[in-house]
Structures are given as structure tokens and as C-alpha cells.
Amino acid sequence: MIAELGHFALMIALAFALIGAVVPHIGISRGNARLVAVADNVAIGQFVMVLAAYAALTYSFVISDFSVIAVASNSHTAKPLLYKISGVWGNHEGSLLLWVLILTLFACAVSLRGRFLPARFRARVLSVQSLLVVGFLLFILLTSNPFLRLDPAPVEGNGLNPLLQDPGLAFHPPMLYLGYVGLSVAFSFAVAALIEGEVSPLWARWVRPWTLAAWVFLTGGLALGSWWAYYELGWGGWWFWDPVENAAFMPWLAATALLHSAIVVEKRDALKSWTILLSIVAFSFSLLGTFLVRSGVLTSVHAFAVDPARGVFILGFLAIVVGGSLALYAWRAPKLAPGGVFGLVSRESALVLNNILLSTFAAVVLVGTLYPLFVEALGAGQLSVGPPFFEYAATVLMSPLIVALGFGPLLAWKRGRLGRAAQIVLPALVVAAVAALAIWWQTVGGAVMTAFGLGLATWLTVSVFLEIAERIQLFKNPEGAFRRLRGLPRASWGMSLAHAGLAVILFGVTISEAWTEEELLVMAAGDTAEVGGFTFKFGGVAPVAGANFTAVRGFFDVSRHGRTVTALTPEDRLYTDPVMNTTEASIYPLLRGDLYAVIGEAAGAGRWSVRLYFKPFISGLWVGSLMMMLGGILSLSDRRLRIGAPKAKRAED
Amino acid sequence: MAGLKTRKKQRLVVASIAVAAIAGAVLLVLFAMGGDSLSLFLQPSAVHAKEIEAGKRFRLGGLVAPGTFSKAEDGLTYHFTITDCAADIPVTFKGLLPDLFREGQGVVTEGRLNGTGTFVADTVLAKHDENYAPPGTMPKNAEACTHPEGLNSGYNTSPGSRG
DSSP states (O other): OHHHHHHHHHHHHHHHHHHHHHHHHHHHHHTOHHHHHHHHHHHHHHHHHHHHHHHHHHHHHHTTOTTBHHHHHHOOTTSOHHHHHHTTSSSHHHHHHHHHHHHHHHHHHHHHHTTTSOHHHHHHHHHHHHHHHHHHHHHHHHHOOTTOBOSSOOSSOOOOOGGGOSHHHHSHHHHHHHHHHHHHHHHHHHHHHHHHTOOOHHHHHHHHHHHHHHHHHHHHHHHHHHHHHHHHSSSSOOOOOOHHHHHHHHHHHHHHHHHHHHHHHHHHSOSHHHHHHHHHHHHHHHHHHHHHHHSSSSOSTTOOOOOHHHHHHHHHHHHHHHHHHHHHHHHHGGGSOOOOOOOSSSHHHHHHHHHHHHHHHHHHHHHHHHHHHHHHHTTSOEEEEOHHHHHHHHHHHHHHHHHHHHHGGGSOSSSOOHHHHHHHHHHHHHHHHHHHHHHHHHTTTOOHHHHHHHHHHHHHHHHHHHHHHHHTTTTTSGGGHHHHHHHSOHHHHHHHHHHHHHHHHHHHHHHHHHHOEEEEEEEETTOEEEETTEEEEEEEEEEEEOSSEEEEEEEEEEEETTEEEEEEOOEEEEETTTTEEEEEOEEEEETTEEEEEEEEEEEETTEEEEEEEEEETTHHHHHHHHHHHHHHHHHHTOHHHHHOSOGGGGGGO | OOOOOSHHHHHHHHHHHHHHHHHHHHHHHHHHTTTTTEEEEEOHHHHHHHTOOTTOEEEEEEEEOTTOOEEOTTSSEEEEEEEOSSOEEEEEEESOOOTTOOTTSEEEEEEEEOTTSOEEEEEEEEOOOTTOOOGGGSOTTGGGOSOGGGGSOOOOSSOOOBO
């Protein structure tokens, strides 16, 4: 009964979305304010309906209603409640429902928060958003209905893939989806602006917070995913340049670029056409990611089902949305009024450079991700594009970005002076060069890239501080500096924090890549091993049992210079539903690095194969990501962004 | 200071930068695709057919032939044979095998052939769940396979262990 109600609610939502996609445009062309206002009602109505459907599915999961196929094949009575709830999006059908829920949530939020928007423009935005809702609801109802029944109902479900039964991964999909789908708002704003034929600085002021919010979620989703890979997959890696990861990374790159170009539109009324294009591209990457992950063209943890009908539908939808919006862009963009002129050396140019590098990187990642599919489609055999390709591209493209990052915020709008900026960041250059040379000398000329990476990270860190110091005139006029420090707008704190976060990530990547120590060995109880200056003493194994698994747990006492640091208890788990082994690494984060132990299998005579790591400063990755997210949130909370458009604009209504 | 006085000039500069960026990206892609970046995905018969020389890195996929799995004295090195039911290639791997490594099931390994025709793997990706069916491990000569249930197998996207 509940499942049928959910199904019915989805159909009503589809009807709402169809109305919302068409009627507001009619209202605008006829000048009928009541028809225009339908957009708002529909935005709320479709959200309520999809929410009801989502609640119905969650309810079916929580009570373990195995007469619903989606529940029977992905849940189990013995599963902890958290994973019953996260199981809703741990499968193809449910995750699409979550996608639509977020899509309608954002439409609803635009309707409620966007009261300052001119009604006409808001209606256009909402109707584009409704059109996207129509596409996804059709996809769900036609190919991936989560409410299909199973008769007779099995007494027990298949259970959720144990790799996904993890707190880190429970929140990774919703987080990532909030980011993916958040970009739909920028997309809808861009398409609406193209229809209206006008992009004003106000437009950018509306779009920026939405993009920023989406970016914060995307950053969080990526960080959670890589954290999960780091501790759950048990070999200490955190990023594999797997196509599925790339599928989430490309929207992030595009969103980062969009974030920066929208600033130029807002402050200087330039780069309008490019920013519109970027909004379209960023959301297209989100859709492409969904296509790659959901269609089964890639095989991975994320590919829930292989069903050609689904792939064809998403590909068709992708073609319509991307093709349609790009065609609209080609037709309308030349009509946009040209923006402000700026000098070759200026803040605008620095942001253009940022955009060029980020979009080039996104394009290169796209090529590397699609190339194997392309080759296979041509029948030229199977191959894979490995990490060296992406790492090479990242090094070549991101190094100049970080160098430019030191200068960019110091350049004035319209026309900056490179000499002046160089003078301010000179200390950063000196410190970075000294740091890089010191490391290069220490490692006897061995690791050039390590020295280079650390030099870049140092450069970025110091220049962030110098930029703040310059803003508050710390050196020129120190007595009022503290007052000015407190008076800095939150947006500028946000920027500094996010940029510093990038530096911390760079430190984490470089240091952990260069100085990770790793031992693969066979140990018996009482054996000790030295890894990274720590002594790991193996205390044997013991069997343990969890709610839905049994495990072998190994015990390690870790000490340093005779002083006990911690105990590590890695497990090799055997889940019962479905039957599957997983490796639970045991990790103890220290300020200087992570202690990481994995237990393998019995090697006979009471010996066990084990893998021990010391991963210096790897926490920098997650700490840096958190700093980026906090930076985004801080910017979002800036009054200037929150207030949005002045009320006078409503006169246009 | 090179100022951009007019829109036309600015557009010219932007356009030339865009062209340069695209050219740079193309060069970058071509350059980065060299070396070990691209690895072929082959099954044993294709390895024989293409006469892959020793030392070239590639991915070898197929089924773990039943009855060929053994562990060396050190407890860390494993020997097994990968088969596509038409040809076999012996594989050695030092490290922790992924959790779902089983005889008769699909596996993808990455490494190089040594001088004696043994594939020295540094990465083993094992099947991951019954529901996933990657094309790469489906044997060429499926009828000859002794373990037909291995046909419907998937592999984990994440490298299990590194040697």
C-alpha cells in the first residue's frame, strides 16, 4: 500500500513538473501574471510529492518490506538501521529518486529564497528546473521504478554490499548529489538568462551562492569518497583516477571555474557569455557523470545495474539537455551585451587564467576517461588510461594555477600592476625556494618533484598570509591592523581559507606520496616490525562477531622509542548477507602521519600476512578539503551574498 | 603596460589565448598518453596472438584456472594461472590478494611478462559482487571452461593490493 502511494506520488509529481515546464512560458508570453505564478506553486508541489515518494521508499526499507523489489534485492532485516536508511540510495532506483528529490528541493529553494528575483525571470528558471525534473521522473517511472512489487515476497532480502555498509559511504552519495544537482540551479539560471537575453551583474549575484553551495557539497562528496577508499579498500590509496571518480571530479573542476568566473560577472560585468557556457558545461558534466556511472558502460562499485534501456534513455536525455542548451547558447549568446574591458594584467585576467587552466584540466580528464570507451566502440580492443596520464596532466596544468594563485588576489580589478603584486609576494617566493632547495638537498637531488610540490605548497601558504597582511596593512600601518582584520568581509576570509586548504591538500599529497613507508610481511604473535620509526608488535588474532558479519581481528601494539602510542585492530570481515569478505584497515591518525595496519590471511603455523604503513601527513587531504568547504560556507554567510538583489529590482515585475 | 584599450583587441587576445590553450591541451594529451599511461587489456590468447614482448606493461584478464592456485614459502607470494579457456598464462603476485579472489572466478591483473613467459603482477583486481558482469573477464572459449559459474563475474575497480 505504502509503495503504491509512493508510486502514485511520483506520477502526480510528473504531472506537476509537466505543467511547471510549460505553463509559465505561456504566462510570460501572454503577460498573464497568474500563469507565471504557477511556476512557484508547481515547484513546491512537485517537491512535496517527490518527498512523499521518497518517504514511502524509506519506510519500505525501514520496515523491510521485501515485497518491494528494490528492498528485497538491497536490504536485509539484520542490517543496522543506519544502513537500512542509507540503503535507500545504495541502489540504482533509490539513488535516482534521491537525485530527483534534491532537484525538486533546489527548485523549491529557488522559489522560496528567490523572492527578490523578478517574477518573470524566476518563472523561467523554475520552468527549466521542472523540465529537468520531467526528464528524471520519466527515467525513473519508465526504466527504474523503485516501487515495483515482487510476488511472492521473499522472507529475507539480499542485503547491501558490505563495502557500502560504512558511515563514510552512507553520506557520500547524498553529499555528492547535493553538489551534482546543485549545479542544475546554475544551469537553469543560465538557460533562463539566455531565453531572456540578458545577463546582468545581478544575475551573477544570484547564481554565485547556488554554485558556491553546490561546490561545497561536491568538495565534501569527493573528500568523503576518497576517505572511504583510503580506509575501506585497505591498501592505503585515496584516489585511483578511476572513471567513476573522474566523473565526479570533472563537475568539481567546472564548478570551481564557474565560481571564479561568476565573480568577474558580478564585480566587473565581463566574461558573461563564458560564464553562461560554463554553467551549462558544469551541469552537463554532472549529467555525463550520471550517464557514465548509471548506464553500465563502466564497471565499478557504483554501477548498480547493467540495463541497456537505461543507458539509451540517459544518453538520449543527455543529448537533449546538452545539445539543446548549447544550441540555445549558440543562438542567443551573441545577442548578450558585451561586458567591461579589462587590462592584460588585472584581477579579471588572473581569473581568466584560472578558468583556462581548470577547464583545460577538465577537458583532459574527459579525454582520458572517454578514450577507452571510444577505442572499444571502434573495436580496437580494450585498454585503460592509467594514473600516470592524469598525474602528468595535473602536474602540468595545476602548477601554473598555484603559482598564479599567489598573485591573483593581489591584482587590482581592471588594471593591476604586476610589479606591485610581485613585490608583496616576494617573501613567499623566497621562502618557497628555500624550502624546495632544502628538501632537494636533503634528499640528495633525488626527488625533484617532491621538492617542487612542497615549494608550491609553501608558496601558496605564505602568499595567502601575505595577501591578508596586505589587506589589513599589517606592515605599513600596524596599529590599526587588528581592527581591520576583524573588519575583513567573510567572503575574503572564505577565499583565503579555501586557498590555504588547497595548500594543505598539496602538502598532504606531496609528503604522503614521497615518504610513505610500507611493509608487507608475515608475522607470528610476538613478532615486531619497524615502520616509519614506529615499532609494531603483533599480538596474534582473535575471532569477533558483529551484527551481520564475523571477523578475524588482529592486534598490534604500536610504540615509538619504547613508549606506547596506540593499539591497532585491523579486521578481515566475512559478511553473511550477501556473503562477502571485506578488509577493515585499522588507522590511527597522528599529527605527523597515519599509522595504518591491514591483516591478510593465515600463512600457516600461526603466522599471518600483514601490511603495515606509516603515511606521513596524509590527513592534510581531509583537513584541506574541510578548510575548502568551510571557506565556501564562510563566503556563503557573507551578508553581501545573502541579501542578494536590491528590492528596487522588483519594479520590473 | 600592455593595456587592452578596445573590445576588439580584447576579443583578439582572448581568442588567441583560447586557441593556444586548446593546442596546448592537445599536445599535453598526446604527450601524457606516452609511456606507461595506456595499458592494454588482454586475455591470454590475445597475449599469445599479439606476441606481447617481456617488460611491456598491460592488464591481463580472465578466470583463475581451478587447481592452479598455490602460495609460496614466504606466505606472501602467490602463483596461479589465468585462463580464457583457450590459452593459459602463469601469474605470480606478491602482496595481499583482494578479499574476493577465488579459483574459477574472474580476475584482472596488471603487470609485465618476464623472460620466461610468467606474468609478474603488481596489482590484482578481483571480482566484487555476483551482480556485476564486466566484459573483460568473459572467456573467449566459454564452452571449454570447467567453471561456468565464473562467467558471470565482476571485478573491483580498486586495486586490491600492490606488491
